[in-house]
Amino acid sequence: MFEQLGLIGCGLMGGSFALALKRAGLVKRIVGYSKSPSTTERARQMGVIDVEAPSALLAVSGADIVLLAVPVSATEATFKAIRHLVGPNTLVMDVGSTKRDVVDAARRVLRDSVGSFVPCHPITGKEVSGVEHADVDLYTGKQVILTPIERTLTAQLQKASDVWTALGCHVIKMSPQAHDAAYAAVSHLPHLIAFALINGIMGQDHGKDYMSLAGPGFRDFTRIAASDPQMWRDILIANREELLAQSKIFQQTLQSLEQLISSGSGDVLEVLIEQASESRAHWRMSSHKSQK
Amino acid sequence: MFEQLGLIGCGLMGGSFALALKRAGLVKRIVGYSKSPSTTERARQMGVIDVEAPSALLAVSGADIVLLAVPVSATEATFKAIRHLVGPNTLVMDVGSTKRDVVDAARRVLRDSVGSFVPCHPITGKEVSGVEHADVDLYTGKQVILTPIERTLTAQLQKASDVWTALGCHVIKMSPQAHDAAYAAVSHLPHLIAFALINGIMGQDHGKDYMSLAGPGFRDFTRIAASDPQMWRDILIANREELLAQSKIFQQTLQSLEQLISSGSGDVLEVLIEQASESRAHWRMSSHKSQK
Structure with a gap:
């Protein structure tokens, strides 16, 4: 007490x-x-x-x-x-x-x-x-x-x-180091990506029209883009080292997938999507075992 | 009938x-x-x-x-x-x-x-x-x-x-063209990003530990990564031209944000996050006006 x-x-x-x-x-x-x-x-x-x-x-x-x-x-x-x-x-x-x-x-x-x-x-x-x-x-x-x-x-x-x-x-x-590395990957990078995706779309001539056509996948994917700007400015800058390292890994992975798409390598692409799909399907939030 | x-x-x-x-x-x-x-x-x-x-x-x-x-x-x-x-x-x-x-x-x-x-x-x-x-x-x-x-x-x-x-x-x-451009931006690219994010994390030594620490933001952001691999392999390859164009715009936007983070330019970064946050906060799914 x-x-x-x-x-x-x-x-x-x-x-x-x-x-x-x-x-x-x-x-x-x-x-x-x-x-x-x-x-x-x-x-x-x-x-x-x-x-x-x-x-x-x-x-x-x-x-x-x-x-x-x-x-x-x-x-x-x-x-x-x-x-x-x-x-x-x-x-x-x-x-x-x-x-x-x-x-x-x-x-x-x-x-x-x-x-x-x-x-x-x-x-x-x-x-x-x-x-x-x-x-x-x-x-x-x-x-x-x-x-x-x-x-x-x-x-x-x-x-x-x-x-x-x-x-x-x-x-x-x-440790503080392990914390910042983990959350750079599973929280700070997803926020950065969501901000970039929205700004990338809205910066295009038809961006607003595109957004108006979006469905439930987009809704959930971009929910975190609506987060508090000042708070997230601070977080992204405070953890910049780990965040930029994670962003680099992400972009390399993205570019490997792009190459497979570009060359029409459907078989390998499917295997890699399956890996992602399986990992995500088996994931559960640790304190919410019942929730997907 | x-x-x-x-x-x-x-x-x-x-x-x-x-x-x-x-x-x-x-x-x-x-x-x-x-x-x-x-x-x-x-x-x-x-x-x-x-x-x-x-x-x-x-x-x-x-x-x-x-x-x-x-x-x-x-x-x-x-x-x-x-x-x-x-x-x-x-x-x-x-x-x-x-x-x-x-x-x-x-x-x-x-x-x-x-x-x-x-x-x-x-x-x-x-x-x-x-x-x-x-x-x-x-x-x-x-x-x-x-x-x-x-x-x-x-x-x-x-x-x-x-x-x-x-x-x-x-x-x-x-038109089919307008459709494919719009959905490359608001559906196909988000799926590609979600697949890349999960694979990028799981490819790291501590990737599984990182995932176990993730919260509700990660849950919603990555939900679409659990989608059907064969279906998405087909979609990503079928619409590759528009998808890769959208992915390029996204990566350029991401890299601009990274530069601001890297140089600690908090003021400009906050303005750009605010743009994303406002755009997303005002967005509504067209057939579901009541849903965020």
């Missing part, structure tokens, strides 16, 4: 965490701060937080658990704002989609207190943002990746793991 | 058409043929067809409406098998995902009877195939693209349009 959650960033991710933590009976008081005072006020009016703080530092004051739910690019500035109140008994977590950059910022800024920080990436979200879409079940049944470093305190890592588990999450631990 | 439907190919697409035509009270008798006799038998046992024909020609004998629901690569051979029974009062349609190659085959094979053929592409399907998945509502509320040529008989074009409309479809007419 925690005394006080210091919530920095009262949007979709932060607000949903606050609601879930309160429902689970794990926290007595939630003090929230958002960059925009109107967001913080709305969060309090909605009952997502109990008290509005005028600064990130004041949200952390008295908190034994802190969640950073800000855009990845704002992480370092947030660490700077709160570092004087991060002690060995404070559990500090984030929800960022990239981890190496967050860990680097934590090392640089938190220094001796870096052990209190447990980097987290919950595999969840919505295409809409803002506290008005906060959902007490956003994290229920989802994977949460923890990427501790050698300096992370065992006690804080265990606490973080316990909190997410109590919210109904499936907790996985890996 | 038609006397007899000659159904060539009693799989998902053909079987669903037969069920819908019968439910609409538009046909008295359905004679079906499939390459595999066991499929034809199952179709009759399920009540999808009334009579099993031992050949495509015999399915067409006595038919005033004929539907070819065979893989695109089998279209020409099917035309050859039935051409002697295609008269000016027979309405012949197909359901192929590409149209220039089908129209070319029709011209070559049907010759003077080519006017009876109305090329059709219903924008529907399932990831599963076979008559056991036939669904009376597969076409309900969906778009159907008709791609008549200058020799198509007006009467047959009108009949085709009426049939699909009676099944609850939204009928659109365009």
Whole structure:
């Protein structure tokens, strides 16, 4: 049981965490701060937080658990704002989609207190943002990746793991490097491709007409292209090294398929499509065994 | 009202058409043929067809409406098998995902009877195939693209349009060329990309681990990668010219984004992501205005 959650960033991710933590009976008081005072006020009016703080530092004051739910690019500035109140008994977590950059910022800024920080990436979200879409079940049944470093305190890592588990999450631990490599492949690259596909079509004379003819395959394939631009700008740049490496592999694979198509090599092409089709047909989301 | 439907190919697409035509009270008798006799038998046992024909020609004998629901690569051979029974009062349609190659085959094979053929592409399907998945509502509320040529008989074009409309479809007419260009962009290229993405990931040492960490964005983005290999081999090769042109535009757009990521040009990158995000957020499937 925690005394006080210091919530920095009262949007979709932060607000949903606050609601879930309160429902689970794990926290007595939630003090929230958002960059925009109107967001913080709305969060309090909605009952997502109990008290509005005028600064990130004041949200952390008295908190034994802190969640950073800000855009990845704002992480370092947030660490700077709160570092004087991060002690060995404070559990500090984030929800960022990239981890190496967050860990680097934590090392640089938190220094001796870096052990209190447990980097987290919950595999969840919505295409809409803002506290008005906060959902007490956003994290229920989802994977949460923890990427501790050698300096992370065992006690804080265990606490973080316990909190997410109590919210109904499936907790996985890996290194920040392994995390960023994996999500470059299965999340960041698909987003980049979806953005490029839409812009490539819309840049053509008949692009809008083409889009109007599209069906359910296109709908699902491009759903992630509607994601938040600022958030994704930050992610793609923060994880650029792994992302560009994955994009290179993808383009090489694409070009091999193109060559087979170009030369009409149907047999080999079919074998390769079959490999893709089988791999995808047998895949299941780890925390949603029943869903395709 | 038609006397007899000659159904060539009693799989998902053909079987669903037969069920819908019968439910609409538009046909008295359905004679079906499939390459595999066991499929034809199952179709009759399920009540999808009334009579099993031992050949495509015999399915067409006595038919005033004929539907070819065979893989695109089998279209020409099917035309050859039935051409002697295609008269000016027979309405012949197909359901192929590409149209220039089908129209070319029709011209070559049907010759003077080519006017009876109305090329059709219903924008529907399932990831599963076979008559056991036939669904009376597969076409309900969906778009159907008709791609008549200058020799198509007006009467047959009108009949085709009426049939699909009676099944609850939204009928659109365009040239085979325009059709193939549009679907290269919004269907064939997304499939090619999805196949390449999966194979690119699975070809890596940790590919399987990466896949196991993927979430709902990946699930939706890659759903089409599980499509039927033979069908997609045929489509990608049949429409290769338009597909490769679209793939080139896509790769150029992707590489422009990569350059911005590589140089850390966040502002321009955000503007371009915002363009994609806005375009996608405002897009709606034309026959499903309520669906995202």
